[in-house]
Amino acid sequence: MLRLCFLFVLTFPVVVSASDGAEETDFRQLVASAYVEPFKTGDIDKWIDAFDQEAVAMHNRRPIDRGRGAIETFGRTVHKFFELKEYSVEVTDIRVSADWAYTAGEYITHFVSREDGSAPFGREQGKFMLLWERQPDGRWKIILDTGNSNQ
Secondary structure (H helix, E strand, O other): OOOOOOOOOOOOOOOOOOOOOOOOEEHHHHHHHHHHHHHHOHHHHHHHEEEEEEEEEOOOOOOEEEEEHHHHHHHHOHHEEEEEEEEEEEEEEEEEOOOOOEEEEEEEEEEEOOOOOOOOOOOEEEEEEEEEEEEOHHHHHHHHEEEEEOO
16 A cells, blocks of 8 residues: 655745844835835945945846845946935845855835936836845845846
């Protein structure tokens, strides 16, 4: 007689507890405070602190940025040449497993050239995913930043 066993595990990982007993991590708040707000306001020093040294970023219309230095250069270049007329992010999905987590969702951007006021990409809607890794000190850092436009 053949017996089949099934194991179903349901998880709803919106909030995760750090294994060292630290306070719970709210990833929606982490995305907003460490990624969205600093980039929106041009605080690249704060924004880049959210990234691991070996992080990878894959953004629209450009080659892959490998390493925190390349990602920082990207952020500074964007703010040198463009004003963000609109920049909003909605986290729709969060998944956490031990020392790894991802946040995914949708974004809207509207970049305007500082030189001539043009909007070369228009108002753009898209989706994104950030892959996070818990560091030895318990903080979460982005190891992969990817997004692509719906246009």
